[in-house]
Amino acid sequence: MSINKFNILKFNHHKNRNISLILGVLFFSVGIIDFYLNNYFDKNITYFLPRIINFFTPLIFGVIGLHLIRIEFSGIKILDSxxxxxxxxNFNAALSVSIILLIIFGLPPLLNWLILDANFAGDSKEACTGGGACWVYIKVWFNRFMYGMYPNAEQWRVNLTFIAVLVFMAAGFFAPIRLRNYLSLYYVLILPIISFILIYFIVSGGSFGLVWVETGAWGGLSLTFMVSFFSLIFCFPLGMMLALGRRSNLPIVKYxxxxxxxxxxxxxxxxxxxxxxxMFPMFLPDGTYVDKLIRVVVAITLFEAAYTAEVIRGGLQALPRGQYDAAKSLGMGYWRMHVFVILPQALKLVIPGIANTFLALIKDTPLIFVVGLLELVGMLNLAKTNxxxxxxxxxxxxxxxxxxxIICYSMSKYSQNLELKYKTDR
Amino acid sequence: MKLKKILPQLLTLLFIILVFGFFTMNAQENMGARGLEFGFGFLKTQASFDIQFSLIDYDGSHTYARAYLVGLLNTLLVAFIGIILATLLGAVVGVARLSPNYLIRKTASFYIEFFRNIPLLLQIFFWYFAALRALPMLEDAPMLLNSSFMTIKGLYAPAPIWTNFDVFFTTIIAAMIIIFFFVRYAKKKQEQEGKRLPVFFISLAIFIFLPLLTFLIGGVDLSWSYPVIRQMSQSSYTFDGGLKIPPELIALTLALTLYTATFIAENVRAGIQGIGKGQKEAAASIGLTPNQVLKLVIMPQALRIIIPPTTNQYLNLTKNSSLAAAIAYPDLVLVFAGTAMMQTGRAIEIVGITMATYLTISLCISLLMNWYNKRIAIQEK
Structure with a gap:
């Protein structure tokens, strides 16, 4: 009791609880309001304080306020939580107050710029009068950002191809039970061929009365998808071979x-x-011309295959030795053991890792600007100079x-879910 | 049985030889047709192009080899600054993600989810073309900390002017060597006699006082050259003196740091979470202070989990620094694989050298980290 008397900032005694609470809330709100007025109305209600602490007054008031309402077992649910x-x-309180002040400082201007002061209507630069963002710009250039220089009248072809590829991809999920065994064959071999044919005949055109559109005109977000889709599909089998090769006990293959x-x-x-x-054109016989897009897909495939190989190797290593021994004791050879026993289990383990590789691949595609292909980011840089x-x-x-x-976040959440799902299996 | 072992290897070898042979033959033919001869002699010829930002003396009259060195140093500079900053930021954010404070925890995870899911190239463009372009012109820039100016043309900061810098530098190295031997001595003494010397404070004292001494007796002197604005004509200004840090370097470092720190933060979090609670409790129960618990029990174990994936991030940062070419920061790719190749047309040699350089850097970092990792790994008996 006597100690409590000297502790002026700590009102632990039940009788003083309400006073402490009121004072604390008061201090805290003074701090916040001071900061708010300072920032948005250019008013300083704490001008009477010495200049040296003036800058920090909101923080100090906030911390004092939080210190006062720190009452253990107060019985009020909200306060306790x-x-x-x-x-x-006190240190935690200071950090909390700083973050609250940061949100007050940053959020309203951001919202103003993004939505409240932004311009949505109109179709020319003159429509943008407010101080906020000019979304008219995005609206006008939207087709370019999505399809690059692909002619406007032909864009339905790109959409059609994408829908068709998606349908073929989804078809695997609804395959009848007796065809399930051939599913991996379908995804690794047949789907890439179908997609390639679709893209070659529909997006590229040149036959069936469709106008030829050269790959240089492709671009925008659709190109991002195309490049990453093909690179992923091709790098998977290659990565698998490399992973097996790396674990092989034949020295030349291994090294x-x-x-x-x-x-x-x-x-x-x-x-x-x-x-x-x-460099690549120098390595081919004189006169052979390989399309830019194909060269890029080959380059990214080789690059990502190395990363995929490491991911798959992780899966192979995670399998217990018993699986290998059991398969061998049944008299299985190298290929039969891997195709029927090892790979089906290992690949299931590495699905999250593959998803992460794919994520990295999508984030890497903007780099193709160095060879002159303009996907979304490249188109932005082009539009900016207009x-x-x-x-x-x-x-x-x-x-x-x-x-x-949105693309990357949803994918990373999905891969985290997969990771959790497959973790419980083992 | 023998055939089963030899045949696949022979086939692999044959395949590799065929591919390489095909490429070499074509390359020879193509280069012959263009009147080029494979060789690195061009490195000794005059480069005759300028580089905006260079750590060593360079102008157009120097050789291609010198230009290569300028690019390499610029790459290493970005990688070095980026690694240090990303490690600091990543460690702080990683610890903050485990904070008992709800706001801190959420802010940290918001930061991580936000920055790791946007392509690095986009972030670099954003900082360079959008954020840094919003800075004031030279003449309107306010003075920061009474000495520096943050302008649209970059950061102008005071530059140190040393006299007898080499003496100072030698002393710092000497101090480090002395500290190294002192720490070994202190450890030996503790193991033999059970006495603990205040290692940290003595090392700190050596590290501070020895270089300071050179100011008094070694003839070392340090003064600062402040940037001063000067009007060149009606509307053009410039800064005299001081140190100019170009906006490309700032944008690149900022983007690399913010992007890589998210990954390092996740590693740090995983490392700390990977240590069982029992370790902490056991350490506390044998009477270690909280500081000792962290230093002697938690950190050595957490580091073991943190270091391998973080090494990968360091490698990624170094490789990602090649995106500098996109905003015209004169790094290895821009200077050498860009300008120098345009001028000489020697695609094979130049791309080869560039790749070999990155491979060497990667190998060096991973060797260094493997060595460190081995040192702190559990020594199982």
């Missing part, structure tokens, strides 16, 4: 796979793309950022 979660010590993997993992993708652009639309680079990057973020 508040204290437990953001207000355990050639090893050096292949380590080589591609050691160089940046941008140099690989440079290689495909300037003399009619100067000065909207911020809107473009925010737009692309949101799109990529």
């Amino acid at each position: 508040l204290n437990k979660n953001i207000n355990t010590t 050639s796979s090893l050096s292949f993997i380590e080589f591609w993992r050691g160089v940046p993708l941008i140099t690989v793309l440079f290689m495909s652009a300037v 003399p009619k639309w100067l000065g909207f680079s911020m809107e473009g990057y925010v737009f692309a950022g949101i799109i990529f973020w």
Whole structure:
């Protein structure tokens, strides 16, 4: 009791609880309101305090307030959970107040720029009058950002192809039971061929009365999808072979796979793309021309195959030795053992890892600008230099950022779910 | 049985030889047709192009080899700064993700989810073309910390001017060597006599006082050159003196740091979470102070989990620094695989050298980290 008398900032005694609470809330709100007024109305209600602490007044008031309401077992549910979660010590309180102040400082201007002051209507630069973002820019350029230089009248072909490929992909999930065994064959071999034929005849055109559209005109987000889809599909079998090769006990096979993997993992993708652009034509017989897009897909495939190989190797290593021994004791040879026993189990383990590789692949595709192919980010940089639309680079990057973020975030959440799902199996 | 072992190997070898042979033959033919001869002699010829930002003396009259060195140093500079900053930020955010404070925890995970899911190239473009372009012009820039200016053309900061810098530098190295031997001595003494010397404070004292001494007796002197604005014509200004850090470097470092730190933070979190609670309790129950628990029990074990994936992130950061070419920061790719190749047309040699350089850097970092990892690994008997 006597100690409590000297402890002026700590009102632990039950009688003083309400006073402490009221004072605490008061201090806290003064701090917050002071900060708010300072920032948005240019008013300083704590001008009478010395200048040196003026800058920190909101923080100090907030911390004092939180200190006062830190009452253990107060019996008020909200207060208890508040204290437990953001207000355990003075240091924690200071951090919490800083974050609250940061949100007050940053959120309203951001919202204003993004939505409240932004311009949505109109179709020219003159429609953008407010201080906020000019989404008209995105609206006008939307087709370019999605399809690149692909002619407007022909864009239905790209959409059709994408829908068709998606349908073929989904078909695997609804395959009848007796065809289930051939599913991996379907995904690894047949689907790539079907997709390639579709893209070659529909998107590229040139026959069946469709206009030929050269690959240089392809672009935008659809190109991002195309490049990453094909690279993923091709890098998977290659990565599998490399992973098996790396674990092989035949020295030449082992060390050639090893050096292949380590080589591609050691160089940046941008140099690989440079290689495909300037070095690769030198390696082919004079006069052969390989399309730019194909060269890029080959380059990214080789690059990602090395990473996929490492992921699959992880899965192979995670299998217990007993599986190998059991398969061998049944008299299975190398290939039968791997195809029927090892790979089906190992591949299930590495699905999350493959999803992560695919995520990295999508995030790497913007790099293809170095060979002159313009997907979404490349198109943004092109649109930004258009003399009619100067000065909207911020809107473009925010737009692309949101799109990529949605794609990558949902994929990473999906792969985390898969990881949890397969973890419980073992 | 023998055939089963030899045949696949022979086939692999044959395949490799065929592919390489095919490529070499074509390359020879193609280069012959263009009047080029394979060789690295061009490295000694005059480069005759300028580089915006260079750590060593360079102008157009230097050789291609010198230009290569400038690019390499610029790459290493970005990688070095990026690795240090990303490690610091990543460690802080990783610990913050485990904070008991709800707001801190959520802010940290928001930061991680936000920055790791946006392509790095997009982030670099954003900082360079959108964020840093919003900075004031030279003449309108406010003074920061009474010495520096953050402008649209980059950061102008005071530059240190050393006299007898080599003396100072030698002393720092000497101090490090002394500390190394002192720590070994202290450890030996503790093992033999059970006495603990205040290692940290003595090392710190050596590290601070020995270099300071050179100011008094070694003739070392340090003064600062402040950037001063000067009007060149009606509307063009420039800064005299000081240190200029170009906006490309700032944008690149910022983007690399923010992007890589998210991955490092996740590693740190996983490392700390990977240590059982029992370890902490056991350490506390034998009477270690909380600081000792962290330093002697938690960290050595957590580091073992943290280091291998973090090494990968360091490698990624170094490789990702090649994206510099996109915003014209003169790194290895831009200077050498870009400008130098355009001028000489020697695609095979130049792309080869560039790739070999990155491979070497990658191998060096992973060797270093493997060595460190081995040192701190559990020594099972």
